[in-house]
Amino acid sequence: MKGYAAAAGSSTKQRRWKWLALAVLMLVFFSMLVPLSFLLGLHNGFPVGWLSDESSPLDSFEFDGNGIIEKNSSKGDSRVEQMLRNFTPSLPEEIVQDIAEGGDMKLNYSKRNEVSEQLTSGLTGVASHPESEVLTEDLPKPSGVDSKMHPALDTKLGARVGVKLSDVSNFAGAQKSCELEFGSYCLWSKEHKETMKDAIVKRLKDQLFVARAYYPSIAKLQGQENLAREMKQNIQEHERILSEAISDADLPPFVPEKIQKMEETVAKANGCTVECSNVERKLRQIFDLTVDETHFHMKQSAFLYHLGVQTMPKSLHCLSMRLTVEYFRERPLDVDTSHAYKVNDPSLRHYVIFSQDVLAVSVTINSIVTSSMDTADVVFHLLTDRQNFYAMRFWFARNSYRDAVIRVLNIEDLNLSNLIDFGVTQLSPSEEFRVSIHNFDEPQLLHMRTEYLSIFGHSHFLLPEIFKNLKKVMVLEDDMIVQHDLSTLWNTDLEGKVNAAVNFCKVRFGHLETFLGGNINDRSSCLWMSGLNIIDLDKWREHNLTGIYLKLLNRFHNGSEATWRTSALSASLLAFQDRIFSLDSSLVISGLGHDYSINEDMIKNAVALHYNGNMKPWLDLGIPTYKKYWKKFLTQGERFMDECNVLH
Incomplete structure (x- = not known):
């Protein structure tokens, strides 16, 4: 009996272990089946296609003229049709139609190239822009901002502003331009596209x-x-x-x-x-x-x-360092002492340039002097920071520019105590912005267009404080060259306006309504460009433009480094509202630092050329076609340039 009982107990234990093992096997099987079904896309609710963290929450909606319409797909659609529908924003319509109607999953070589180009020029994920960017959501929202607008702004290299959702007729078919996401790199890459060797x-x-x-x-x-x-x-x-x-x-x-x-x-x-x-x-x-x-x-x-x-090229860094060392070795004569009677004489022509690049500003000054008939009444005021002050001072003491007087100032050493609280005493030259806007004039076009703006930086609003004895100055940027005498332009009657500038009517105040809020006086007014500007300092002081600018700066700047730069766009534009005297647009040709399609006859006939954009002429990435106009005014036979291999 004992043997029988032992055998029965053993049989019971064996059955219990069999059931336990079977349960474990079933658990393992289902634990593998569930993720496998998701990997193979067998789950009906699993989306087919490419998912990314950069996907916009708007991708699941379509837009018409009346508002937002949510996408609804019928339950009878096949998985292939679902896949093609998810791929619609990325694939050209003719390829999608070819696949959907013909059932042909094979793409020939030419169409695959079209897909590749489409991917290169229309990728999604604007928020992951590799270039430095600042979103306007970081800024304090001005009063009167339209809630239907979806703004974004890039500083220095770009801005994206003013896309009304109701103006986008078919969001699913709209392609974000390569320039909108990847900036001016796309302009450069298209022009330098190499033939595939594989x-x-x-x-x-x-x-x-x-x-x-x-x-x-x-x-x-x-x-x-x-x-x-x-x-x-x-x-x-x-x-x-x-x-x-x-x-x-x-x-x-x-x-x-x-x-x-x-x-x-x-x-x-x-x-x-x-x-x-x-x-x-x-x-x-x-x-x-x-x-x-x-x-x-x-x-x-x-x-x-x-x-x-x-990044500053190695050759330019070498030039700046060599000039700084030589300054402390030789101690050149102080221009302020030798020409003190000229630097504050309001009857002379005074040109002001903010710069940190000794080579660039030397070319600008040389172009002005070379193109002038008489330079005896010309005074240049070059404002820089402490790091570049000694290099520039030595360069202009070493090189003469006919009879022109060149005065180099360190903006950090100036007595501007009443402006210290606003942090504008450090050098902040002109800012450049890339603005991408929806084309309201042609709403049937889905693509946004991108324009490039140059605007005054914070340091420009110190002009009345720095030049208290002057009545008028002409402000230039260091990426400008001048091809004709500016004496006639200097005598322009500004008709009571403060700033004479070239209008830029491709972008108007209405396009920036999201960013500027309810502070716009006239939505149809054109924006203006810095680069070459005539400033009436008496009218500036009369209107207290510096005070107005500081109030606007305090409103748009929230304390971060990002908004410190982006606030220059809004504050500069609003401060000069209704105070711009429009110059003939043919006088200054802008865009030589980003636009490959400028007419050569326009360039030759222009008074001044502005290399605004990323592709500056002193960089290897500069546009080769336009470099010759800039190189013509380079200082020749300069020992330090040869030793540092500048532009060789």
Whole structure:
């Protein structure tokens, strides 16, 4: 009996362990099945396509003229149609239509190139701009801001402002321009696009990926053994070729035959009735990988471009350091002492330049002097910071510019105690902004257009305090060159206005209503550009423009470094409202630092050229076509330039 009882107990324990093991196996099976179903896209609610942290919450909505309409998809749609619908914002319409109507999952080589270009020029994710940017949400919202507007602003390299949701007729079809997301890098990259040296290699890789997507399904079909064998052979041949080739020059001469053979094989496979899930999954993989890789390389390239245009070249750094060392070695004569009777004489022509670049400002001054008929009454006031003060002082003591007097001032040493609380005593030269706006004049266009603005920085509003004895000054930027005598322009009657400037009517105050709020007097007024400006200091003091500017600055600046720079745009524009005297737009040609399409005749006939934009003429990234106008005024035979290999 004891033996029987022991056997029965053992049998019970064995049954209990079997049930426990079975339960564990079932648990493991279901724990693997659930994530597997999500990975394969079998879950009905799982979105098909590329998901990113940069996706906008607006992507799930469509817009019409009356407001926001939420997307609703019918439950009977196939997974392929769902995938194509999710890809619609990225794929050109003709390709989507071709796939949707013809059921052909194979994209030929030319269309794949179109997809690649579309990805390069229309990627999403504006918030992840690789260039430094500041959103206007960081700014205190001025009164009267339209709640329907969706603003964003980039400082120095750009601004995005004023897109009304109701003005976008079809958000799903709207493409964000490459320039909007990646800035002026896109302008440079299009002009310097190199011919692909591995175009055929890439085509072979594309064919190989498509063939691999079809092969598992073809191999399972009854009666298609020959096609499966042919496809496998083509796959192996492509793999063998690609294992030995990196560029097109490495390919054997019989590659075109292999490409044609693979195209015919894939076409046969496409004509067979196969299970679409595997092919769809594979093609979705290559699409996702291509998008991710393209976006990564675009962001990386844009960052390196931004680094290149914002970093002082080694040769210019060498020049500045050598000049600083030589200043303390030789101690040149003080211009303020030798020409004291001129620097404060209001009857002379006074030019003011804010700069931190000795080479750039020397070219600007040389162009003005060279183009002037008489320089005996010309005085230049060059304002810089402490770091560049000694280098500039030594340069202009070493080099003469006819009879012109050049006075170098360190803005940090000036007695401006009443402005210290606002933090504007440090050098803050002109700011450049990239503004992307919806084209309200042509609302049927979905693309936004991008314009470039130059505006006064904080330091410009110290002019009446710095030059208390002067009545008028002409303010220039160090990326300007002058081709004709400015004496006639100096005598312009400003008709009671404070600032004579060239209007920029491609952007109007109404376009910036989101950013400027309810402070606009006239929405149709054109913006103005800095670069070459005639300032009536008496009228400036009469209207207390500096006080108005400081009040506006206090309103738009919330204490952060970001808004400190962006507030210059709003405060400068609003301070000069109704106080701008419009100069003829043909006098100054702007955009030579970003626009490749400026007419050469306009450049030759202009009084002054403004290289506003990232592609300054002293950088390797500068636009080659326009560099010759700037290089013409370089100082020749300068020992320090030769030793530092400047522009060689």
